[in-house]
Structures are given as C-alpha cells and as structure tokens.
Amino acid sequence: RRKHDVMQMRARLALILLSLRSNLPAPDFQLDELLGRKHWPDDVYLQAARIMQLQQQPEQAKKAYDTVLNFKGKGRAVLKMKAEAHMGLALLAKTAGEIGEARSHADKTLVLCRRIGAARLTAHALLLKGQLPGQADTQGTRRDELERALDIYSVLKDIRGQKHSLLHLDILAKAAGDQQTMKRVQL
Numbered sequence: 001r002r003k004h005d006v007m008q009m010r011a012r013l014a015l016i017l018l019s020l021r022s023n024l025p026a027p028d029f030q031l032d033e034l035l036g037r038k039h040w041p042d043d044v045y046l047q048a049a050r051i052m053q054l055q056q057q058p059e060q061a062k063k064a065y066d067t068v069l070n071f072k073g074k075g076r077a078v079l080k081m082k083a084e085a086h087m088g089l090a091l092l093a094k095t096a097g098e099i100g101e102a103r104s105h106a107d108k109t110l111v112l113c114r115r116i117g118a119a120r121l122t123a124h125a126l127l128l129k130g131q132l133p134g135q136a137d138t139q140g141t142r143r144d145e146l147e148r149a150l151d152i153y154s155v156l157k158d159i160r161g162q163k164h165s166l167l168h169l170d171i172l173a174k175a176a177g178d179q180q181t182m183k184r185v186q187l
Contacts, residue, residue, distance in 0.1 A: 006041060009034075013047040020054045031060045042071045042081045049088055058092050065089050076116050083112035083121055090128055099132050106132075123152035123161055131168050143172055 012027070019026035034040055034048050049064035068085040071078055090105035109125040112118075130146035146169045153161030173179075 006044065009040065009044055010047070013044065013051060016051050017047060017054070020051065026051075026055075031057075031064055034064070042068045042078065046081055046084055046088075049085065053088060053092060058096065061092055062089065065092075079112050079116050080118055080121075083109050083116070083118060086112065087121060087125060087128075090125070094128065094132065103129060103132055119152055120156060120158065120161075123149045123156070123158070123165075126152070127161065127165055127168070130165075130172070143169065146172065 013029070016026045016029050018024075029048075029051055031048055031052055034045065045064045045067045049061045049068070052058075052061035052064060065085040065088045068081050071081070073079075086105045086109040090102045090109060093099075093101035093105060106125045106129045110122060113122040113125065126145045126149035130142045130149060132142075146165050150162060150165035150169065153165055
C-alpha cells in the first residue's frame, strides 16, 4: 500500500511539474498534503519544492527544500538530492535579492557536487555564481565561474547552458570593457 501511495504521489507531482513548465493549467497542490504525512522519500519533497517555487510560493518551497536537507544519509542519491535542494534555495535567494544567501547555497551545491560528480548541477551552480554581484568579488572571479560553466556545458553538449553562459560572459565583458573576452564570446 505504501509503495503504491509513493508512486501515485510521484506521478501526480510529475504531472503538475509538466503542466507548469508547459504553461498549461496545473492540478491544485498544497505542500500541506505532504507535510501532514511523514516519511515520504526525499525526491517527493524535492519535486514538491520545485512546484512551490514555480507557483511563486517561496516560503512553502523553502520548507520542502529544508525537509530534503534534513534527511539522513551519506549515499550518492541522498547527497545529490541535498545538492539540488541547496541549488533550489540559491535560486529562491537570488529571486529575493539575497545575494549572500544565494552565493552560500551555490557554494554548498558545489561542495556536494565535487563529492558525487554531478557535472550538470556543477555547471548550473557556477552559472548562478557568475551572475551574482558580490561583496569582494572581482570581475575575474565571476568570469572564471562563467567560463568553467561554459566548459562543462560544452562537454555535455548542453546548448541552452552554453547560450546562458555566453550571454552572461558577454554582459560581464561589456561592463568591464574586456575586449579579449568580448571577442571570444562573439566567436
């Protein structure tokens, strides 16, 4: 029975995510449906957090991401879920204008990604950090993060990731008057 409930919830959440990403009407979902019952697998909470984030409910998304971060375990799957939760929290913080918080969660994502070898998530975190203005951050550090993200996206043949990396490299190069980087980006 429990296994059936978990699979049913995963399917329901996948349908909602697909609807939201396709700009179609999504079935109604409230995080309380999950929080009222304990012991859902961490991937269910992660999907719920993404739904809350897409539905512009940051406090609910934070609750779900925090639930994932509190899961016990050191296995690769658990660490990947935690890295994805930190990345979600970084994106929420960026949207809220909390740059230090966004950078902190992106850094935690990178630490976990190094342990588990999650290349695409590493690239996403580097891209995010390269977009963030920083306290003592230099243009060179941000450029390096964006270039590393671009390199990873290139190896993964992720055209969308490459495009975003190049776009932000171009913005940074133009702001700094860095002709060499601007030429490289144009090529």
